[in-house]
Amino acid sequence: METATLEPTITKKGFKSEEYFINMGPQHPATHGVLRLLLTIDGEVIKKVEPDLGYIHRSIEKMCESNSYQQIVHLTDRLDYLSSHINNEAVCLCVENALELEVPERVKVIRTILGELTRIASHTLWWGVLGMDVGALTSYFYGFRDREMINDIFEETCGARLTMNYNIPGGLMEDIHPNFVKRVKEFIPHFRSKLPEYDRLLTGNIIFQKRTKGVGVLTKEDAINFGASGPVARASGHSCDVRKYHPYSALDKVNFTEILDTAGDSFARYRVRIAEMWESLDIIEQLIDNIPDGDHKVATNAVIKLPKGDFYQKVETARGEFGVYIISTGTKNPYRVKFRSPGLSNLSLLNHIAVGGKIGDLVATMATIDIVVPDIDR
């Protein structure tokens, strides 16, 4: 990292002020993982934020080139681990599209339900951690309490709480657990009763509002220019929900509204996510009673060979648009795989929106951008 020359500046009152560097991370409570932020600060005011990546780079894209298409799926668990189900789904959809394979309706519906549950789980965790970042430690546990119910649903059906790997090209690894529907139906009213509590504890809180309103403002133009997606872009008024524009799985059969806000500040991002949880609950409720009967997968060859060509599939994870781009030469391994992760482009605008704020603002902004570091460092 090059060091810029730091010129002492004379402010108009005659005081000498000096900028200095400070390393936030790679091990810092607010960076949510091994991300290093090189801050240039003047007193408390942030002059520049340089994210420094690479601390947990595992070259997953390169690994994919030597793995079969079934094996790639489980690697995407390790990207954005809070949306692992949706990531898996993206790869599976991409492979299925390339094979022109039509999966049963049942699979589509189950995938969508699980995807929305993943989104809620991710957002509850984000909510808890956001509270912790702005100093309200208690919200963390309330968020986890609700997330735990979803994790139980996942564990019972998929066999794991975080790295599910439940999707396979052609369907699902196993059929849903007999308790699945019952548990989801228990969860919906439970969470409906807890969400207003989230509002009472944090949303309405005057300190919280002061900490987030007008902090880290992202304009719609910048959101588009930086390639932001997900709740971050939607909070700036950029309508970009992949679920609306390119519905996949069973999302074309459900009614939901894309949550938009225009303020573009941290509080708008907060509001969008809270509202998205309500929407996700609605989506699940529409589908949970109508899971069609049928098989949980269609048979594929044991060795999947994609036809020659490029294939792209995008989905909406809890953080934004996740894309899978596969170039195939017709062999059993992909020639090249590229993941378009929402975290990287969302992080890239951090410098743009955090400059001029205080350290506390940076933490609040980081928390509402909601990055997951393994998603950025693939």
Place this chain on the structure above:
Amino acid sequence: MGYFSNIYHGIGTLLTGMRVTGKYFLNARKGAITQQYPDNRDTLKMFERFRGEVVMPHDENNEHSCTGCQKCELACPNGSIEIIWDRVIDPETGKKKKAIDQHIYHFGMCTQCGLCVDACPSDAIKWAQNFENSVYDRTQLTRILNKPGSKVRAGVEE
């Protein structure tokens, strides 16, 4: 007047927040969501699909159903499974037949993805639900799944 209504409103929101936490404080006796982990070992039961560790079930005759087809070895993304096999002469038919010598499972490398269990045509391996997997030496994580002296159950074909 905005000044005072701000204060009034601000204090109101703070009290609302305190009501939420206060409610939980009063119900603290029954509300704990945390697990008392080592104490509840006896009652702690994982879900039956929980992926803890790959095991190979043996029946009472010390027989398993692994034919040595190596599908699991192929399916595994990270080479956690190694199958050492041999051709043995089937005593009944007198034909040569593939049989496993050792089904080696490197638990330390396994990502619990479940592809091997999914790939196995004869359901010879399955998931165990144990989760306390730490050991002091990682060589202990390399396990031979078929028990010594075991053989493939009759009738299980590749």
Place this chain on the structure above:
Amino acid sequence: MNSISNIIDWFINTGVLNMAMIALIYLTVFAVLGLFLVLLERKVAAWFQLRIGPNRVGYLGLFQTIADALKLVSKELTGTVKADKFLYNLAPYFVIVTSLMALAVFPFTKDLQAFDINIGIFFLIAISSIGVIGILLGGWSSNNKFALIGAMRSGVQTVSYELSVGLSLLTMVILTGSLQLSEIIEVQKSGWLIVQGHIPAIIAFMIYMISGTAETNRAPFDMVEAESELGAGYHTEYSGMKFAYFFLAEFINMFIIAAIATTIFFGGWLSPFGITDSLPWMGLLWFLAKTFVLVFLMMWFRWTFPRLRVDQLLTLEWKYLLPINLVNLVLMAVIVWLNLTIQI
């Protein structure tokens, strides 16, 4: 020979030995009290957060805090290489000594008061502002930027909020006409001050609790150690016993802030409606009960509210608390002048 016995006589006559004894007793009692406040805080936090809290060491985890103390004592003292060693080592003592000194003036019962100084409140305010020097020193000398930011924040914070603490107590002093703590309690025999002074007293109490929380650097005013921003703030580079001093001081300070509020607003050791006046030792229980209720209130704040930002902290003080406080002071003066106080 004669001169030595003279010196011994002098010691005995002037009570230096007694003083040392009392000081030792106070030290021990309050060190233990501080430790158990830590335990209380952890338990209370757990109950707010749907957890159980420490429950492994001893019955219901009661010895957890002793175990922690032993751990801290036996830990290696590390520090940064380029730290200013002298100041670095001095800082924890500033913090702990000032907070222990403040304890001397509290009247726990009618007779149990180590030092009945006639400027009691003034002494408390003065002492409580020395502690910040320790924090500043610690942050400055440990040669760590996070610690430095924390220390600077603490300086800003304490300088501002001291005003509010002082002014809100001054409001009450108008009512009592004395700075001496024992006398203040005497005045309250005809009704606790929060009742006597009604509206301005309640406003003063609220301001006092807010600024008192800020004085102790506790959430929502824990900018000084804001763990999600600064790691650990000013004590980032301290370990072992030196860290324990900071930690203990924080909890003793919390007790002090609550004890001041008890003495000034809630009648100190006086029982409500004089129900236990015949048993003077009950005063201690009343004092502690009232104090712990206030300590609990501060814990409740901490585990509910998000942290303020550093500029909002100053806005709160200079735009809200200070003007209200000044108006409140005048209001109180008018009320006392017109004899509108409520006397029971």
